[in-house]
Amino acid sequence: xxxxxxxxxxxxxxxxxxxxxxxxxxxxxxxxxxxxxxxxxxxxxxxxxxxxxxxxxxxxxxxxxxxxxxxxxxxxxxxxxxxxxxxxxxxxxxxxxxxxxxxxxxxxxxxxxxxxxxxxxxxxxxxxxxxxxxxxxxxxxxxxxx
Numbered sequence: 001x002x003x004x005x006x007x008x009x010x011x012x013x014x015x016x017x018x019x020x021x022x023x024x025x026x027x028x029x030x031x032x033x034x035x036x037x038x039x040x041x042x043x044x045x046x047x048x049x050x051x052x053x054x055x056x057x058x059x060x061x062x063x064x065x066x067x068x069x070x071x072x073x074x075x076x077x078x079x080x081x082x083x084x085x086x087x088x089x090x091x092x093x094x095x096x097x098x099x100x101x102x103x104x105x106x107x108x109x110x111x112x113x114x115x116x117x118x119x120x121x122x123x124x125x126x127x128x129x130x131x132x133x134x135x136x137x138x139x140x141x142x143x144x145x146x
Contacts, residue, residue, distance in 0.1 A: 002082035003027055003047075006075070018068030022059050023075055026051065051076045 007027065010020035034047040054072040061068055 001086050002079050005082045005086070006078050018059050018061070018070050019075055021062070021068075022057060022070040022072075026054070026072075048076050048079060051079070 003023075007020065007024060010016040010023060013020070030047060030050065034043045034050075051072050056072065057070050058067045059070055060066075
């Protein structure tokens with residue numbers, strides 16, 4: 001998530017086009033090795049390690065006439081900062097889980113109690129639980145960076 005967020009930020013920045021081109025190529029060449037499929041714990045850290053071991057590079061710009069110098073150490077620093085942002089967002093989301101579960105447990109308890117009361121009055125009582133969805137369906141471009 002942090003690499004994708006940084007790539008989006010770099011793509012939208014006019015100043016960081018060199019870093020964007022270099023990181024996009026570096027990430028694309030290594031995505032299957034570090035991120036795709038079932039990976040061992042810490043593989044994303046291995047990606048940062050590979051990034052830290054990369055030397056500064058000259059990158060040919062899209063215009064074909066100029067070169068830019070990229071700093072992999074600075075890019076790694078920015079990825080780590082993005083990781084921190086993502087972690088803080090997740091912490092905030094996880095704080096809401098307890099409240100969400102309390103509401104769900106309350107609804108489930110009421111349904112179960114209603115079923116028990118209805119069952120004691122009549123054996124053919126039926127309780128239906130309606131599921132409420134709060135998500136949007138994924139588009140065709142889900143997971144695609146570019």
